[in-house]
Amino acid sequence: MSESEQPVDLKSYIRLCAVIFLVVLCTTSAMIAASFSDHLGSGWTGRVTVILGIAVINAFLVAGYLMHLLSEKKLVYTVLCFTVFFFIGLMGLTLWAMGNFPVGTINH
Amino acid sequence: MEIPYTVKNRPDTGIYNAKLGVWLFLASEVMLFGGLFSAYVLLRVGAQPGHWPHGWLDVRFGTVNTILLALSAITTLLAWAACKVREFGKFKFFHGCTILLALTFLGIKSYEYHDKWIHYEIQLKDGTFADGHLEEQDDKQVVLHGRIVKDEKDLYDLRAQKDIQLGEVKIDRANIVKMQNYGPWHNTFTAIYFTLTGLHALHILGGTLVIFYLWGPGSKMYKTDPERFTNRIEVSGLFWHFVDLVWIFLFPVLYLT
Amino acid sequence: MQSNVQQFPPNRPEAAEAHSDHGHDHGHDDHGHHEHHEPGFWSKYIFSTDHKVIGIQYGLVSLSFMLFGFFLMVMMRWQIAHPGVPVPVIGPVLAALLGQPAAHGIISPELYNSFGAMHGTIMVFLGVVPLAFAAFGNYVVPLMIGAPDMTFPRINMASFHAFFLGGLVMLVSFFIPGGAAQAGWTSYSPLASTIPTDGQAFWLVGMVLLITSSLLGAVNFIATIIQLRTPGMTWMRLPFFVWAQFVTAFLLLLAFPPLEAAGLLQLMDNVAHTSFFLPTGLAVSGPVGQVSGGGSPLLWQHLFWFLGHPEVYVLILPAMGIVAEIIANNTRKPIWGYKSLVYAALVVGFLSFIVWAHHMYLTGMGQGIATFFQATTMIISIPSVVILTCMFLSLWGGSIRINTPMLFALGFLPMFGIGGLTGLPLGLAASDLYLHDTYYVIAHFHYVVAPGTIFALFAGVYFWFPKMTGRRMSEFWGRVHFWCSFTFMNLVFMPMFAQGIKGMLRRMSDGGVNYSAAKVPGVIDTLPGTVMELNTWILWAAVGLGIAQIPFIINLFWSISHGEKVKSDNPWHATTLDWQTPTPPPHGNFAHEPHVVRGPYDYSLPGEANDYTPQSETGGKSAH
Ligand code: HEM
Ligand SMILES: [Cu+2]
Numbered sequence: 001m002s003e004s005e006q007p008v009d010l011k012s013y014i015r016l017c018a019v020i021f022l023v024v025l026c027t028t029s030a031m032i033a034a035s036f037s038d039h040l041g042s043g044w045t046g047r048v049t050v051i052l053g054i055a056v057i058n059a060f061l062v063a064g065y066l067m068h069l070l071s072e073k074k075l076v077y078t079v080l081c082f083t084v085f086f087f088i089g090l091m092g093l094t095l096w097a098m099g100n101f102p103v104g105t106i107n108h
Numbered sequence: 109m110e111i112p113y114t115v116k117n118r119p120d121t122g123i124y125n126a127k128l129g130v131w132l133f134l135a136s137e138v139m140l141f142g143g144l145f146s147a148y149v150l151l152r153v154g155a156q157p158g159h160w161p162h163g164w165l166d167v168r169f170g171t172v173n174t175i176l177l178a179l180s181a182i183t184t185l186l187a188w189a190a191c192k193v194r195e196f197g198k199f200k201f202f203h204g205c206t207i208l209l210a211l212t213f214l215g216i217k218s219y220e221y222h223d224k225w226i227h228y229e230i231q232l233k234d235g236t237f238a239d240g241h242l243e244e245q246d247d248k249q250v251v252l253h254g255r256i257v258k259d260e261k262d263l264y265d266l267r268a269q270k271d272i273q274l275g276e277v278k279i280d281r282a283n284i285v286k287m288q289n290y291g292p293w294h295n296t297f298t299a300i301y302f303t304l305t306g307l308h309a310l311h312i313l314g315g316t317l318v319i320f321y322l323w324g325p326g327s328k329m330y331k332t333d334p335e336r337f338t339n340r341i342e343v344s345g346l347f348w349h350f351v352d353l354v355w356i357f358l359f360p361v362l363y364l365t
Numbered sequence: 366m367q368s369n370v371q372q373f374p375p376n377r378p379e380a381a382e383a384h385s386d387h388g389h390d391h392g393h394d395d396h397g398h399h400e401h402h403e404p405g406f407w408s409k410y411i412f413s414t415d416h417k418v419i420g421i422q423y424g425l426v427s428l429s430f431m432l433f434g435f436f437l438m439v440m441m442r443w444q445i446a447h448p449g450v451p452v453p454v455i456g457p458v459l460a461a462l463l464g465q466p467a468a469h470g471i472i473s474p475e476l477y478n479s480f481g482a483m484h485g486t487i488m489v490f491l492g493v494v495p496l497a498f499a500a501f502g503n504y505v506v507p508l509m510i511g512a513p514d515m516t517f518p519r520i521n522m523a524s525f526h527a528f529f530l531g532g533l534v535m536l537v538s539f540f541i542p543g544g545a546a547q548a549g550w551t552s553y554s555p556l557a558s559t560i561p562t563d564g565q566a567f568w569l570v571g572m573v574l575l576i577t578s579s580l581l582g583a584v585n586f587i588a589t590i591i592q593l594r595t596p597g598m599t600w601m602r603l604p605f606f607v608w609a610q611f612v613t614a615f616l617l618l619l620a621f622p623p624l625e626a627a628g629l630l631q632l633m634d635n636v637a638h639t640s641f642f643l644p645t646g647l648a649v650s651g652p653v654g655q656v657s658g659g660g661s662p663l664l665w666q667h668l669f670w671f672l673g674h675p676e677v678y679v680l681i682l683p684a685m686g687i688v689a690e691i692i693a694n695n696t697r698k699p700i701w702g703y704k705s706l707v708y709a710a711l712v713v714g715f716l717s718f719i720v721w722a723h724h725m726y727l728t729g730m731g732q733g734i735a736t737f738f739q740a741t742t743m744i745i746s747i748p749s750v751v752i753l754t755c756m757f758l759s760l761w762g763g764s765i766r767i768n769t770p771m772l773f774a775l776g777f778l779p780m781f782g783i784g785g786l787t788g789l790p791l792g793l794a795a796s797d798l799y800l801h802d803t804y805y806v807i808a809h810f811h812y813v814v815a816p817g818t819i820f821a822l823f824a825g826v827y828f829w830f831p832k833m834t835g836r837r838m839s840e841f842w843g844r845v846h847f848w849c850s851f852t853f854m855n856l857v858f859m860p861m862f863a864q865g866i867k868g869m870l871r872r873m874s875d876g877g878v879n880y881s882a883a884k885v886p887g888v889i890d891t892l893p894g895t896v897m898e899l900n901t902w903i904l905w906a907a908v909g910l911g912i913a914q915i916p917f918i919i920n921l922f923w924s925i926s927h928g929e930k931v932k933s934d935n936p937w938h939a940t941t942l943d944w945q946t947p948t949p950p951p952h953g954n955f956a957h958e959p960h961v962v963r964g965p966y967d968y969s970l971p972g973e974a975n976d977y978t979p980q981s982e983t984g985g986k987s988a989h
Contacts, residue, residue, distance in 0.1 A: 008189050008192040008193055009193070010186070010189050010190060010193050010195065010198070013185065013186060013189040014186065017182040017185060017186060020182065021178060021179065021182055024174075024175075024178045025175070028171060028174055028175065028178075031359075031360055031364055032167060032171065032364065034364075035167070035360075035364035035365065044162075044365060047365065048365045051360045051364055051365060052357075052360060052361075054360075055356055055357055055359075055360050058356045059353055059356050059357070062181060062349055062352055062353050062356065063349070063353060066181050066182070066184075066185050066349050066352075067346055067349045067350075073121065073122040073123050075121050075122070075123065075128065075591065076123070076128075076131050079131060079132060079135050080131070080135060080138075082135075082615075082619070082715075083135040083138050083139065083619060084138070086139065086619050086620075086718045087138055087139060087142040089718055089719050090139070090142055090143065090146055090623055090667075090671055090718075091142065091145070091146040091149065093719065093722070093734070093737075094146055094150065094664070094667045094668075094671075095146075095149065095150065095153070096733070096734055096737075097663075097667065097722055097725075097730055097731075097734045098150055098153070098154065098661070098663065098664075099153075100730060100731030100732075100733045100734040101729060101730070101731050102729065102730075102731055102732065109513050109514065109952055109953035110513070111513060111514060111516060111518070111593070112512075112513075112592070112593060113516075113592050113593070118592050121591060121592065125516045125517070125588055125592050126517075128587075128588045128591060128592060129516065129517060129520075129584050129585075129588045132583070132584045132587055132588065132618060133580075133584050135618060135619065136580055136583075136584075136618050136619060136621070136622045137622070139619050139620075139621075139622035139623055140622035140623070140625055140626050141626075142622075142623065142626075143622060143623030143624075143625070143626030143627065143668055143671075144626045144629075144630075146623075146668075147626065147627075147630060147641065147664055147668070150661055150664050151641070151659070151660065151661065151664075154659075154661055155659060156645075156659070159659070291637070292633060292637045292638075292639045293637060293638040293639055293640075293656075293657060294657060295640075295657045295659060296639070296640060296641065296657065296659040296660060299633060299637075299639035299640065299641060299657075300641075302633075302637075303629065303630065303633055303639075303641075307629065
């Protein structure tokens, strides 16, 4: 933000940062709790989902507030949207292909 | 010759050149780490049942490093804000913190690497496996701080075994079939662990060098062209936040699951 | 930076002075127009940050690499046509340079594999991409959009240096023990990790450098096109060439990193003995290898082709851009369907990310995923056809001016058409299972990239040469070059379709002799003798093709100092801004910042005195 829309106020930034840091502490603890908790079943699938879900919150805070993505320009959004789409394509289609074999063949 | 919009925003796009540049670069980084994360998922999904390790990494170190990076991300933002309101002293302080935090992160990371490096799995002639940290070794015997298991499978899921007793294990060299440390070659987990965290650590290192330059010799520009300098801090900060973002996923993926 | 950013002061001394005071992103090379300090050779030609110098650097280096890659192929064609016979003339040189693998001047199977892998790698990553994207893009894009330079001139220089270093690493690998990489340009694992040569590690390091280079280039191109368009240069007034480069840059930006990821993983496999791509129980010529296993060879293929397919559009889009400019210029009328061209290019770029697994039908993929990729492959052929159709229709009713660039541009059209149409059977699993890995595939994609893209690149060289040097290349020798290249190209590649359909496989160092001798009733059929004879035919056609390049090379260098001088800055009477600069354009490009008032192809506007109206020309009616 070279010509920022509103003037920057250092105090309010420090306050924002303190809040973010507290939230990050909480989410990190929550992830660790989820990782060791006995309530999430014995398998890993549910656990991984919960943990990654919490990680996404963390990522949202960093991207949204620290990287100012929430107040960023449309141009940046557009680039990132395409990127995320292609990333999902890469991972999704590859996973699909790895799981989709003709009946009767053995993979791996 | 002047390149337009190095400092000012271009009216129709609303941003200056370097900011667009760094976002484009970060987009490519998303695809780079995206490819690596895809590899991780495939290796994990494709592993033989019961062969994907759990609990191999020390969650305490991972947690501390997570907090260190989160703090450094915050000091980076504050360093930029301080520049923006032209408080050079505060800028120096905040980015000084960033650099120290980053170096501590790297220190902890190297300790963890070292810990894996001296961790050995030894296949014995009687079909059992010794596993633990190397205490000492000579021509005749190897001494580990660890344990002996009957089945190699018992070494994979450490989370599932509640009471693991570790002690001193002395092994005759003559009884050893194969001795290998937990380097990248050990199995696909250590391979992807070292590759992902190694590449991430390289990013940390690169970021630290850039921030150090802007904090030290590069900060001369603050006097001549503070706005442009502030932009540089913002752009390098965006990179730094991205590196933190990657860690936010590396930590749960490698340490917690 | 106190000065008004909207100024274009290429000759302003203060601006140059200001540079040296504080380290700008773009300092250090204020050359040319100062009498007082003439920069030395190094800062002017090697460490230049001027987009035009960098473009020419890229151009010369990539043309040299292309020639080198072609030589590798001619030697391979000799070996295919005359297996085990020493290569005439060059054989002793090879033996002296490379030792054992070329003993007695004979190309051993290992050397054949190295040459094949390096031919592909060099042609794609060190030849066509740097020429089409980096060289023409660097030189022409800033001129066309009215910019003084690229947005990040020093990053631009770094991009060239990374490219050069990458090329050097590739070349050095020929001389290490074991020789260069042998696993094909696709470097499939586990083959790539089990051949006993470090050449593969060199290949991977080289690729990481080349990927870094195109990444820096891509960021620069996109930022330049978005940020540095001159006032009035709206998106729909961009020449199609700029659009093509824009889409290409995005492909490089987003498709290359997964290959970089894969390259790092394979490097770990080769150097740190990990098993990312090595399956459990991998046995290499006997005992099970000492690797932990657990990896997936198919993962490499996915990550490779995720780049691999967008890469073919990286090879073709800039070529289409060049052809569009030249056709508009020489038909003296607006390009037909400008908007359809732009949208088609965008759609092609987008879809090219989700068609990659059509290279992998033979890996035993399931019906579901195969259907998906067949569907996307068929869909992506539609916008490609739209582009080609627009260009053909542009010819209709034009008063066509035939000159060397136009000849090459016209040659591109049917050649790319043949290449594209023969791709369709490869996009359908049922027919690809038969054609896969045969010479049919080789013929298909070479029609796209050799008589296709490379003709467009030649067209571009002849077309922009006058802007770069102020002189024209010889028209007569240009035509000789065209007609000979056109003939020999087709003589080389057309027979390959027949060979492939008859079942001749690619990547066989004896050209299929063993294969044709084997006869297992009901399982393998011999290749008919005529198919084998075609190998000799192709060899001499390839030699002819090589000879046909001599007029070009001489013409190129001779014309720099002896060509006919151009009489104006706009010798082709073109409309785009690249012709509104002084010749050759000085550092900073434009004497005055151009203001664009019209679309890119205002040729033959009714009621105008000239049959072309430059984009920055006010007055007269605007077509857009
Ligand atoms: C535009 C420029 C193009 C280039 C530079 C190009 C290049 C290539 C290359 C290098 C291969 C490698 C095959 C191998 O290594 O086995 C290939 C195969 C293939 N191409 Fe193209 N191609 C282009 C256009 C097309 C089009 C328009 C289509 C179809 C719509 C297509 C469909 C395919 C398919 C399906 C294969 C896989 C064949 C096989 O593996 O057997 N290509 N092409
Ligand atoms: Cu493809």
